[in-house]
Amino acid sequence: xxxxxxxxxxxxxxxxxxxxxxxxxxxxxxxxxxxxxxxxxxxxxxxxxxxxxxxxxxxxxxxxxxxxxxxxxxxxxxxxxxxxxxxxxxxxxxx
Amino acid sequence: xxxxxxxxxxxxxxxxxxxxxxxxxxxxxxxxxxxxxxxxxxxxxxxxxxxxxxxxxxxxxxxxxxxxxxxxxxxxxxxxxxxxxxxxxxxxxxxxxxxxxxxxxxxxxxxxxxxxxxxxxxxxxxxxxxxxxxxxxxxxxxxxxxxxxxxxxxxxxxxxxxxxxxxxxxxxxxxxxxxxxxxxxxxxxxxxxxxxxxxxxxxxxxxxxxxxxxxxxxxxxxxxxxxxxxxxxxxxxxxxxxxxxxxxxxxxxxxxxxxxxxxxxxxxxxxxxxxxxxxxxxxxxxxxxxxxxxxxxxxxxxxxxxxxxxxxxxxxxxxxxxxxxxxxxxxxxxxxxxxxxxxxxxxxxxxxxxxxxxxxxxxxxxxxxxxxxxxxxxxxxxxxxxxxxxxxxxxxxxxxxxxxxxxxxxxxxxxxxxxxxxxxxxxxxxxxxxxxxxxxxxxxxxxxxxxxxxxxxxxxxxxxxxxxxxxxxxxxxxxxxxxxxxxxxxxxxxxxx
Numbered sequence: 001x002x003x004x005x006x007x008x009x010x011x012x013x014x015x016x017x018x019x020x021x022x023x024x025x026x027x028x029x030x031x032x033x034x035x036x037x038x039x040x041x042x043x044x045x046x047x048x049x050x051x052x053x054x055x056x057x058x059x060x061x062x063x064x065x066x067x068x069x070x071x072x073x074x075x076x077x078x079x080x081x082x083x084x085x086x087x088x089x090x091x092x093x094x095x
Numbered sequence: 096x097x098x099x100x101x102x103x104x105x106x107x108x109x110x111x112x113x114x115x116x117x118x119x120x121x122x123x124x125x126x127x128x129x130x131x132x133x134x135x136x137x138x139x140x141x142x143x144x145x146x147x148x149x150x151x152x153x154x155x156x157x158x159x160x161x162x163x164x165x166x167x168x169x170x171x172x173x174x175x176x177x178x179x180x181x182x183x184x185x186x187x188x189x190x191x192x193x194x195x196x197x198x199x200x201x202x203x204x205x206x207x208x209x210x211x212x213x214x215x216x217x218x219x220x221x222x223x224x225x226x227x228x229x230x231x232x233x234x235x236x237x238x239x240x241x242x243x244x245x246x247x248x249x250x251x252x253x254x255x256x257x258x259x260x261x262x263x264x265x266x267x268x269x270x271x272x273x274x275x276x277x278x279x280x281x282x283x284x285x286x287x288x289x290x291x292x293x294x295x296x297x298x299x300x301x302x303x304x305x306x307x308x309x310x311x312x313x314x315x316x317x318x319x320x321x322x323x324x325x326x327x328x329x330x331x332x333x334x335x336x337x338x339x340x341x342x343x344x345x346x347x348x349x350x351x352x353x354x355x356x357x358x359x360x361x362x363x364x365x366x367x368x369x370x371x372x373x374x375x376x377x378x379x380x381x382x383x384x385x386x387x388x389x390x391x392x393x394x395x396x397x398x399x400x401x402x403x404x405x406x407x408x409x410x411x412x413x414x415x416x417x418x419x420x421x422x423x424x425x426x427x428x429x430x431x432x433x434x435x436x437x438x439x440x441x442x443x444x445x446x447x448x449x450x451x452x453x454x455x456x457x458x459x460x461x462x463x464x465x466x467x468x469x470x471x472x473x474x475x476x477x478x479x480x481x482x483x484x485x486x487x488x489x490x491x492x493x494x495x496x497x498x499x500x501x502x503x504x505x506x507x508x509x510x511x512x513x514x515x516x517x518x519x520x521x522x523x524x525x526x527x528x529x530x531x532x533x534x535x536x537x538x539x540x541x542x543x544x545x546x547x548x549x550x551x552x553x554x555x556x557x558x559x560x561x562x563x564x565x566x567x568x569x570x571x572x573x574x575x576x577x578x579x580x581x582x583x584x585x586x587x588x589x590x591x592x
Contacts, residue, residue, distance in 0.1 A: 003467075015419060015466040016426070017459050018447035027463070033522050034464055040408045041480050044487065051482035052489065054340075055296045055310060055540025056565065061339050075200035079430035088428050093442050 003031045099124035101266045104172055104323040105350075111157055111171050118157065118171025121269075122150035122215050125173045128267045129217060134592040137252075137262040139178060139236040140186045140219035146173060149215040156213060168330050170213030175262045175271035178219045179226055179255075180206045180314075181303040185216075189305040190234040191224045193453025194431045203303025204335045205272065205314045212330040217268050221258030224455045225422065226279055226307045229529035230518065231257030233457045238515050241287060242588040245554045248514040253283030253529075259317045260287040264588055270318040270327050274304060276311045277410055278507075278533025281545035284317055285507035285558025288547040288586060290324045290579070291317045292572070295565045296540035297342035298328075300335030308417035309340075311410075311537040321546065321576045325349035328568065344566055352569035357577040358392030360570075362561075363500040367403035368532060370509070376551050377506045384548050384559045385504055387581035388574075398500060400491040405484050406535040407527060412468050412481035413538075418458075419465025425453060460523065489539040496564050502574045505532050507545040507558035532560060542568045544575045547584040556586070 003011075008028040012019040019027060054060075073086070082089040099121045102110070110116045126146060129138050153171030160166040181187045181199035188194040202210070210216070221239040223231055230251040231239040241252040242265035252261035256273030260283035263271050273280040275293035284291030292315045299314040306312060316327035332346045364385055369378070389395050427433035427449035434448035454462065468477035495503070509531055518526050536543040542565070545558040559578065563571030 008463075011463050011467045011470070013447075014470060015459075015463045016423075016443070016446040016450055017454065017463065018444075018451035019459075027460075030460060030523060031464065031467065033524055034411060034460075035467075037524050037527075038408045038412055038468075038477065038481075041405060041412070041477075041484055044402065044405055044480075044484050046480060046483035046487070049483040049486050051479050052486040053482070055489070056340075056342070058297075058340075063336065072200075076429075078200055079197055081427060081431070081433035090428055091436060091440060091442050091445055 003028050003035065100128045102269060103319045104169070104269050104326050105320065107172055107269055112160065112166070118150040118153040118215060119147065121171065122146050122173045122217070125217055125268055132265060132267050132592055135240050135242060135261055135265055136237055137221055137239050137258040137265065137267060138175065138218045139221045139258065142185055142216055142218045145185070146215050146217050153213050153215060167211070167213040168326060169209060171215060172213070172269055173215040173217050174209060175217050175220045175259060175268040176206055177256055177259050177272050177274060178222050179274050179305045180272060181305070182206055182216065182219065185219065187219065187305070188235065189225050190222045190236055191453065191455070191458070192235045192432060193425045193450070197431055201303060204300035204337060205304065205331045208331055208333060209272070214330070220262055220271055223255035223257065224458050225305065225418070226255040226274055226276055227418070227457050227461055228254040229278070229282060229526050230254050230515070232515060233455050235455065240515065241512050242592065243287060243512060243555055244588065244591050250512040251286065251515050253286035253512065255279040256283045256317060260284055260289050260291065263287070263289045263317050263319060265592070270316055270323055272314060272331070273317045274312060274314050275537065276307050276414060277537055278530040280315050280317060281507050281533050281543055281558070281560055282529055284545040285547070286512040286556065288556035288584065289317050289319060290321055290544065290546055290575070291315065292324045292328055292544040292568070293536065293542060294328060294332065294568050295542045297340050298332045298568065300333070300338040300341045302335055302337040306421040308414040309421060310417060311414060321572055321579045322350060322353060324544065325353055325572045347569050349569050349572055353573055353576050355573065355576045355580055357388065357574050360393045360501045360574060361499055362388055362393045362395055362574070363398035363495055363503040364395060365398050365400045365403065365503055365505060367400050368505045370531065374510060377509060377557065380549050380557050380559065381504070381506050384578060384582070388504065388578060391577045391581055396500065398495050398503065400495065400535070402484065402487045402491050403535060406488055406538055407531055409481040409484040409488065410530070410534045410538060411464070411527060412477050413485060415461040415465030416469050416478050417465070419462045419469065422458070422462050425450065457523070485538050488535055492539045492541060501564070502571060503562040505560050505562065507532060507560040511551045511553065511555035511557055536562055541565055542571050544571055546575050546578050546582070548578070548582050549584065550586060
């Protein structure tokens with residue numbers, strides 16, 4: 001199915017990426033090219049096939065439910081753009 | 096002594112152990128080569144002080160070494176590290192503006208394994224942004240230039256591990272780390288006349304490597320020889336409790352398995368890899384490689400991998416889907432870039448502006464494609480269908496291996512290195528076709544190695560790819576050694592930079 005500029009705008013919103021209105025037609029065009037390429041998958045008979053979840057047949061390992069680290073606030077804040085009074089600071093979320 | 100930087104890992108190791116050279120001399124030779132290589136733009140963060148400290152420590156360790164207590168495998172050997180690996184206290188940006196200034200407080204497991212094996216880190220290497228690209232043109236640091244040059248064009252070293260492959264080919268380091276999600280080790284290795292191996296999914300820990308597509312990403316080495324690939328891969332591998340997909344299987348001594356004897360091995364030639372419009376040169380290279388392996392005593396068999404054609408479209412659903420999820424963490428809150436906000440902007444504007452400023456065009460495109468294929472109403476049609484096709488692609492390989500095939504021979508790439516900027520106006524799909532022979536291996540989780548196999552008519556290197564059974568990197572590298580010996584590729588780029 002063809003993607004119009006409205007759909008492109010909705011996807012950009014979902015992905016939390018600001019796209020200027022003037023760039024939406026080009027973006028929609030690229031989506032259509034890529035999705036057109038992906039459409040080939042419809043030629044494959046996949047009836048009875050389970051979607052692959054893991055490349056190696058393995059059960060995900062579990063670890064002991066225990067604290068393994070912590071108490072490293074300085075390391076965690078070291079790369080933060082805005083850190084104040086023990087918190088990551090962001091614009092006001094709730095009015 | 097001159098040209099120490101041109102040594103292989105094995106050659107330098109032997110000279111270090113024999114005390115013919117020191118790690119400081121070797122490291123200084125590499126640092127001098129790096130200083131003179133800015134026009135290649137391979138090393139984007141140089142760490143000479145760290146390197147020399149590590150080299151001095153390695154020399155002390157080597158001085159104490161004895162037969163009873165040998166120095167570790169990579170002791171004193173200078174390496175380059177792809178910018179995708181988090182390295183403690185050293186910028187690690189995945190070649191993205193969104194991680195500008197990011198200095199991890201921790202070391203990735205693979206780079207830690209290399210340091211534990213005594214390696215010296217020379218610095219961080221250029222790559223495509225978030226490993227998304229096949230030409231190293233999506234990097235925030237600018238293009239890496241291939242040391243191979245045949246006319247006045249500047250050529251791509253391939254991608255995404257373009258800085259790694261270029262640096263090894265130009266003798267700026269003895270070897271380098273790479274990562275491979277759809278061909279990002281093997282394609283640049285082929286474009287630069289180097290050896291690159293992607294091991295079985297789960298061999299190398301992914302912990303501390305910036306994630307692109309978690310079910311496909313694997314680290315591996317780019318080196319000057321197959322022997323070096325065996326030495327370095329062994330040091331990189333191993334179980335890691337911090338990566339739940341990392342394997343607990345023991346890591347063999349890959350170098351000890353290198354005999355070069357492939358008599359009686361069955362090597363498959365997949366007919367589906369003979370694509371329409373394949374250049375004659377690639378076809379001839381492939382045929383010659385097969386003939387040489389047959390001369391070495393291997394039995395060549397025609398095989399079929401019927402779903403090959405659907406690997407790229409499946410990849411371009413699965414990889415962007417996983418990327419859109421993995422890259423959701425870049426939100427301008429905990430680390431990395433945050434956009435300057437206008438009065439009245441709320442948290443959504445902060446996310447949207449930060450990600451628009453921080454991600455380049457190709458990354459944005461893939462994140463949005465991934466968002467689309469995972470969105471309500473399309474999840475089954477795209478994502479689940481792609482995962483079913485992926486299961487069929489893996490089944491193709493399982494069937495061939497169950498029939499007794501030991502390895503598969505195919506070209507690594509559909510062409511030699513192309514000019515930087517030549518694909519600028521092509522649609523993104525043209526660039527994606529670079530991965531047509533490599534991407535199947537990631538989807539099936541198999542090991543694959545690219546070995547330089549000759550020069551094209553222009554004088555540019557071409558690679559052949561060997562694909563192995565899961566967890567049989569030892570056999571695969573042995574087969575690669577036989578191919579390397581039979582081909583006898585020894586050309587180097589002429590220094591112009």
